[in-house]
Amino acid sequence: MTYSFFIECDDCSKKYRIRYGLGNNYPQFASFQCDDCSKNIEIGHKEFKGKIIIKGAKHIEVDDSQYWDVTVQNLHPEIPTHNNAKNDPYYFQTANVFQNAFRNNLEKEQFQEEQQRWGTFNSKWDKIEMPLRILSTKGEIALREVCGLKFRELFNLFNEWLWTFTSGELEDDYENICDEYNSLELTDAKLYIRNDNKIFNRIYELCNTYMKRSHQFQSTILYQKFGWEVTEDMTANVNWEEICTIYGDLYEIVGDLFVIPTIMNNVKAGRNFDEFKTVEFSLSKYIQSDKAKRAMNFENNSNLSFLANSYFSWLRNGTHHKNSFLNIETNEVDLGTGKGSTIQKKISLTEYVKSTNELFGVGLILSSIALNMNK
Structure with a gap:
């Protein structure tokens, strides 16, 4: 209407x-x-x-x-x-x-079904926001005492919410990484993730960062779910000042969560979860490495490489250091990248929104795997 x-x-x-x-x-x-x-x-x-x-x-x-x-x-x-x-x-x-x-030969009923599913995205988040926050700050005992939820119950609610976002184009990617995860012997890796006392904080931070501004990123969602082209002559009706750093914030968190596909890839290659192809390299060195290179370890794994498709260091740097400017006449974002912001790059406003949605989807998928490893 x-x-x-x-x-x-x-x-x-x-x-x-x-x-x-x-x-x-x-x-x-x-x-x-x-x-x-x-x-x-x-x-x-x-x-x-x-x-x-x-x-x-x-x-x-x-x-x-x-x-x-x-x-x-x-x-x-x-x-x-x-x-x-x-x-x-x-x-x-x-x-x-x-x-x-x-x-695209899409039946009206199919579109309406996806619309209705998407219409539950915010309300499903409202149900898990407090439990996820309590888990990240107080732990599983407080989750049960305050929310009356077991960890597995929260995990199931999280995946229901995730499904409203990933249904569509991200669906196959999610199933592929789940297949990869289920095919691997990850006992030691799971213990390592369970001992990471920051993993729940990262998951909550990822979700909360996006959801505080989620209404600003909805304009391309349905197009992305159906794989329709978002052309440069389209614009998103968003407030640039509110969202200009969101991609960079998500980039930092997803870069930390990349430890999960890295561990999986190490095991897939026949090594221990913390062993790399380069002998002198270690998991502790990986965690301290430049985030721009974090996806290189699994870039040749067909079930994991998609995770880096929307992980752009130039977009993170161009927006995170106050090097961006929105041209309201063209609806393009001018970015200063490289040392001293000397390299100028342009991206349409809709492309920024689209890339942010894709990166958040990757973060959700990795969060689900991380929660699964803690069951």
Whole structure:
């Protein structure tokens, strides 16, 4: 459903007719920058059937005589918008979805089923956030005493939540790494992971980092789940200032979690879990190594190599050292990479959102394996 209303920018008083396409997940928000003053304006709903929330502008009424003179702004929290149609009064983002579904022979029921599944993502997180936090800070005994949950029960709830995110394009990858995990003798490796008193902290930090801004990353999710192309002429209705460091934060945590596929690959190669091809190299040296090289150990393993597909040191460095700038005219992010930020690179806003989602998916998969090793 798309509905419209009028707003006025808090800073410059420019008027807009907002055409807001309602999403399925709550909370949901969509953002844009004011054409005249670049003020970030955010609009959305905190809960189902909740009142509209407007930040950076105020709701106004407009006379019928002005209706067609006010600038239209199309917004959708879960579907990207074509740049050349962002002000089109007859544009519907859902039309692009139906066209993609038709081209890919996707039945309407299949799409609706995935939409409904995705609509439970936030509510499932709400059920496990406190138990996972308590596990990470207080341990299993407190998990049972405070939440009434056994570790295995939390593990099952975590995987149910994970499934709402990974169903679709990540599904095969998750099954492949699970097959790899189940085929290996990992008794000593499991003991090592169980003795890592920071592993639960990393899992909670990964999830919490993303979920605090999850509404900013929903615009490409459905496209990614079905493997549809997110083209450069599309933009995500997000607040760049809120998400510019999220990829880098996730990169750091996933880099730590890469110890798990590294251990698995060592065992797959016929070595002990902490032995590497290079004799003088060790697991302790690996943990202290440059995170940009952490995936090299398993890059030739067909069941594990996908984990590095969205692990980009240049994107981490370009956004994590305040070297990024959003060009609101082109919806491209200018990145300064390399020593002294001397190498300039551009990435579309939708590509940044897409890459962040992919990296989070990898983190979820590794978190599930880590929890499994602690059962």
